[in-house]
Amino acid sequence: MHVQNPSAPAHAGSTPRIRLICLACSQQHLDQYRAWAYALSEPVELIAVDIQRQAECAPCDPLQGPSALTRTLAEYLHPYLGEPHAVFGQRLGAHRAFELVQLAEREYPGQTRHLFVSSCDSPEVTEPGASNHAIHVPMTVLYPAGSLPGTLGWHAFVRRELELIELPEPSADPSFLDQRLVRIFNTHLGLLSF
Numbered sequence: 001m002h003v004q005n006p007s008a009p010a011h012a013g014s015t016p017r018i019r020l021i022c023l024a025c026s027q028q029h030l031d032q033y034r035a036w037a038y039a040l041s042e043p044v045e046l047i048a049v050d051i052q053r054q055a056e057c058a059p060c061d062p063l064q065g066p067s068a069l070t071r072t073l074a075e076y077l078h079p080y081l082g083e084p085h086a087v088f089g090q091r092l093g094a095h096r097a098f099e100l101v102q103l104a105e106r107e108y109p110g111q112t113r114h115l116f117v118s119s120c121d122s123p124e125v126t127e128p129g130a131s132n133h134a135i136h137v138p139m140t141v142l143y144p145a146g147s148l149p150g151t152l153g154w155h156a157f158v159r160r161e162l163e164l165i166e167l168p169e170p171s172a173d174p175s176f177l178d179q180r181l182v183r184i185f186n187t188h189l190g191l192l193s194f
Contacts, residue, residue, distance in 0.1 A: 017043035018113060018189050019085040021077065023100070024050050025093040035178065041186045047080055049073070051096060070099035074107065081107065086114040086189055090142075094120035098157065101135050114188055118142040118167070118181070122153030134159045140188065142167050142181070 020040065024030040033048040040046055051073065066074075073096065074081065081104045089097030094117035104112045115137050138161040143151040145166055155162055165184065168177055 017084065019045045019047050019080055019083065020185060020189060021047045021049060021080060021085055021087045021100075023073075023087070023089040023093040023096050024048060025052050025089075025091060025096075027052070029090065029093065032178065036182055036185070039179075039182045041190050044185065044189045047077075049077065051093070066099040066103050067096075070096055070103060073100055074103040078107075082111060084111055084113055086116065086185075087112065088116040088118070088185075089120070090118035091120050094118065095123060098123070098135070101137055102133065105135060105137065112137050115139045116142065116185070116188075117154070119144055119147075121147075121150035122155075122157065124153070133157065136160055139163070140165060140184065142184070145169055 022029075022033045022036075024033060030048055030050055030052075033046060037046040037048070051069065077100075085104075087097045087101055087104075089095070097115060097117060101112050101115045115135065117139070119142065134157045136159045139154065139158045140163045141151050141154050142165050145168075148164070148166070151164060168180065
């Protein structure tokens with residue numbers, strides 16, 4: 001596991017008001033996060049976490065509790081989780097992000113301010129007790145066009161606000177998608193930093 005803080009040194013000497021912890025399950029995700037670090041507004045510091053070498057990013061089972069990878073990840077990130085932060089995961093990294101927020105809520109109450117997940121269906125749980133494992137953190141689900149039905153299941157896992165945002169078509173310019181995501185982060189996290 002490797003943590004990178006690729007933020008520009010523009011905020012040297014000042015403490016960020018909120019950190020955005022981004023979980024990467026691929027080299028492409030890491031490269032994407034590095035680019036975002038320089039585009040985020042001043043109160044946001046991006047922390048990129050490379051989890052691709054530790055274990056395969058796989059769907060979570062909220063009824064079984066956080067995976068061993070997520071528990072290790074929480075221990076590794078404890079200096080960041082004890083301060084105001086948000087978490088982002090895309091594709092199957094979204095499930096690790098969800099589990100990380102579950103753990104952070106227990107260990108560091110009130111410090112997780114938002115969970116963002118992208119391009120990932122909700123965990124598949126048919127048991128009515130699934131909502132017992134819901135988080136008490138606002139959540140934004142970013143989904144590709146046409147995939148809304150698979151994302152609606154996230155509703156069972158959130159006790160606070162759930163926001164659904166459709167992403168541009170996959171054929172759209174990747175830089176346009178990145179700009180859209182950075183604007184979403186800046187809007188949500190900028191408001192939380194005051």
